[in-house]
Amino acid sequence: MADNQVSSANVDDMSVEDRKRRRFLTGITAGFGAIGGAFAITPFVLSMSPSERAKNAGAPVHFDLAKIQPGQMVKVEWRGKPVVLLKRSDEMMIGLDKITEHLADPNSLSSAQPGYAQNSARSDTANPELLVMEAVCTHLGCSPVEKLAIGPDPQMGPDSQGGFFCPCHGSKFDLAGRVYKNVPATTNMAVPPYIINGTVITIGEDGGRTA
Numbered sequence: 001m002a003d004n005q006v007s008s009a010n011v012d013d014m015s016v017e018d019r020k021r022r023r024f025l026t027g028i029t030a031g032f033g034a035i036g037g038a039f040a041i042t043p044f045v046l047s048m049s050p051s052e053r054a055k056n057a058g059a060p061v062h063f064d065l066a067k068i069q070p071g072q073m074v075k076v077e078w079r080g081k082p083v084v085l086l087k088r089s090d091e092m093m094i095g096l097d098k099i100t101e102h103l104a105d106p107n108s109l110s111s112a113q114p115g116y117a118q119n120s121a122r123s124d125t126a127n128p129e130l131l132v133m134e135a136v137c138t139h140l141g142c143s144p145v146e147k148l149a150i151g152p153d154p155q156m157g158p159d160s161q162g163g164f165f166c167p168c169h170g171s172k173f174d175l176a177g178r179v180y181k182n183v184p185a186t187t188n189m190a191v192p193p194y195i196i197n198g199t200v201i202t203i204g205e206d207g208g209r210t211a
Helices: 002-013 016-057 090-096
Strands: 061-064 073-078 081-087 130-134 145-147 163-165 194-197 200-203
Touching: 061 073, 130 200
Parallel strands: none
Antiparallel strands: 061 200, 073 081, 081 130, 145 163, 194 200
16 A cells, blocks of 8 residues: 555656656567567467368368268368268168159259169169268258158159259258259269278278279
8 A cells, every 4th residue: 555655646746758768668568568469379380270171172071971870960160061861771772773764864963972872773783772972952952851752752752762952942852862853953962082991981082982
């Protein structure tokens, strides 16, 4: 308390020039403090940037397929996009051939997928029941809703063999991600590169294989 009184008294005794000088020095000190704080934070921010760039660049994603039963589906994230892993049942596989005439690109001639997935099931021939697909509508990038049940569906139609329905603009896809005719989307949903070792799938790399 006594020190404060002395300090206050000293300030009162200062001339106008001394007060200006004091304010100037106080400002300089505060400025250096702020700069020092910025340098203290910068290494932390920079250390986070590479990992974020690596994430956006698409580091491979691994998943144990043993966790999925026939007829079940899970979604994982790769490159910031949802990727469907659907282990299709026998009934689902049979349904793929029943709707070919209603599809815009049943053989995936105009769609994006690795060579080993360019077939009617759009899957690796060693694991035909497994659909690996980016769950992104090829019209404007919405996320289609899964319609896995086979049978009449208000969005998919009375003879639905299961599929995916985009709630944004009404595009429809089958259980291989193949787009129906006469909907806003014109190409099938994309299949990313992937490889399976045992029960573990790696999404985002395939070693350059073509089959």
